[in-house]
Amino acid sequence: MNIVVCVKHVPDATGDRKFEDDGTVDRVGVDGLLSELDEYAVEQALQIKEKLGDDTEVTVLTVGPEQAVDAIRKALQMGADKGVHVTDEAIAGSDALATSLVLAEAVKKLDHDLVLCGMSSTDGVMGVVPAMLSERLGIPGITFGSEVELDGDKVKIRRDGDTATVMVEGALPAVLSVTDQTGEARYPSFKGIMAAKKKPVETWSLSDLGVDAESVGLSAAWSTVESTDERPPRSAGEIVTDEGGTGAKALVDFLASKKFI
C-alpha cells in the first residue's frame, strides 16, 4: 500500500502572524512549523503502516517555500519514509484552488492508494483542499473522519457533524481527511530524529509536474484580498473579585445592564 500524506508548513499560531503588503500570509519573516492538524494525518498513515506491515510506504508531500521542508522533516522524524517538496517561485501567493492543482499533479506522479490530509490548515483554516484534491484526481473524497477503518480496498470513517454523525465509506484509491479526534499524534523519538536525517526528500519544480507557471501564484488566484486590518485589541473590561457572593451579583447586574436578562 502506498500512502501519500499532504502536509502544510504554517506560521506558528502562538507567534505573531501577519500579512504581507500584497495581502498574502507572511511565511518568511515568522516562525513556521508542521500544521498541528496535519500531524493527525501523519499519525493515521503510520498506524496503517504498522498494521499492514513494511511493504506499506508513507510519502510526505508538501507545497511551499524553501523552509516548508521543515514540515516534511518533522513527519519523517515521526516515522514517514520519504518526502517530496514541491517548490517554485511561481507558486507564491497561490490560493486553495491553485495549491490543490499543484498537489494533484504531484500525487499523480506518485504511487497512491490512499491520499491522507488533515481536516484543515491552522492558518487559512478553509478545510477545502481535500475535497478539491478528490475532485481533481477523480477519486472518492472521504472527509472529516474522526474514526478511520481500512477494510480491504475500502476506507470507512465516522464523521461527526453538527446535526448528525454519519458513517461514510469509499473504495481505494481515495482521498481521506482526518480530524484531531482520530487520536493523539506521536512525538518523534531520538531514534526517529536520527533516522530521518537519512531519509530521502525529493525537490520538484512546476516544470517537473508539467504545471504551467501562469496557472498558479498570486496573479492567477481565483480570488483577491482587498484589505487586511488588524483588529484593535479589546479594551480591558471591568474585573471584580468574588467575595462571599458579590461576584455572582455583579455578574448578573452586568448581564442585566446589557439586556441579556
Next chain:
Amino acid sequence: MSEVLVLVDHVGGTVRKTTNEMLTIARRLGEPSAVFIGQLSDEAAGVLKEYGAEKIYTVDPNSVGPYLVSPKAEVLAQLVQSASPAAVLMSSSAEGKEVAARLAVKTDSGLITDAVDVTAGDEGPVTTQSVFAGGFTVQAKVTKGTPIIAIKPNAATPEATDGAGTVEEVSFSVSDAGKGAKLVGVEPKKASGRPELTEAAIVVSGGRGTGGNFEPVEELADSLGAAVGASRAAVDSGWYPHTFQIGQTGKVVSPQLYIANGISGAIQHRAGMQTSKTIVAVNKDEEAPIFELVDFGVVGDLHTVLPAATEEVNKRKG
C-alpha cells in the same frame, strides 16, 4: 437582476436559521433562488418564500442517492450552467465548505469561506472574514468565474420579505464520479433542548476549571436560554463531547454573549470565540489570559459563582 443561488441548510427538511440569514444576504446581491435538496414540505417552502426566495429549485431526493457531498455540488454546477447566477451562497459548515470546494473546481470559479459579512461591491460581492484567531479582518472578492461564498452563522439578521417562491423541479442524475463516498449509516444527534452551538445568541462554556463537573455551566446556560460549549482541555479530559468543543479544532462561535468559565484563554480557544460581541469570564486565576479579552470578569470559583448567578438570573426573570 441576476439570480443568487442559496443552498438551503436544513435538517431532515426543517430549514435552519442560517438559510434565512443567507437569503437576507442574497437579496443584497440579486434575486434569491433557494436550492433545496431533499423532500420539500409546504412548511419549508413557506419559510423560504417568507425570507425572499423568488424561486425554489428542488431536486428529487431519490435522484441524489445515499452519497456524501458530491451530488449537491453537481446539482449546483448544473444550475450555475443554466441560471448564470451572480453568486452561489452556502453555509460555512464542514459540509457547506466541501460543496463549495467541489463546485469551485467543477465551474473553475473562485471561492471564499468563513465569510462573516457580504456586501454588493461595484465588481461583485465583497466578503469580510475574521482570520488568525480573530486578530485580523480581511476583505476579499472572487475574481474568476461565479463567486462561491460560504457564510458563517450569525452573519446577518434574518429579515422577512415576501418572495414569489416559485417551485421549479430540476431534473438531475448523479455522475459515477459523484458516487465515490457513500453514506452507510446515520445517527441523528440527540436533541439537548438547547440552541445549536454555532447559531446560539448566548454561549456558556466550561474548561479545565470545571474539574469535570459541567452542571453549574449547564444550569447557568439554561437560565439564559444559551448553548453549552467546552474548551479543548475539557473535551480532551473526556468531560464533555467533542461536538461542543470551541476553538481552532472545534466550533467557531460568534454569539452576542460568551461566558467562559474555568477557561484560561489559550490561543487555540480564542480562535473559536474572540469575535463574540460581549465576553464574560469567571476564573479562579486572576492572571488567566482570558481576562485580557473580557468586557466583564469575575475572579472567583465557578462552583460557587455560577450557582449563585443562576439563582439570581432565575429570580430576576421572575
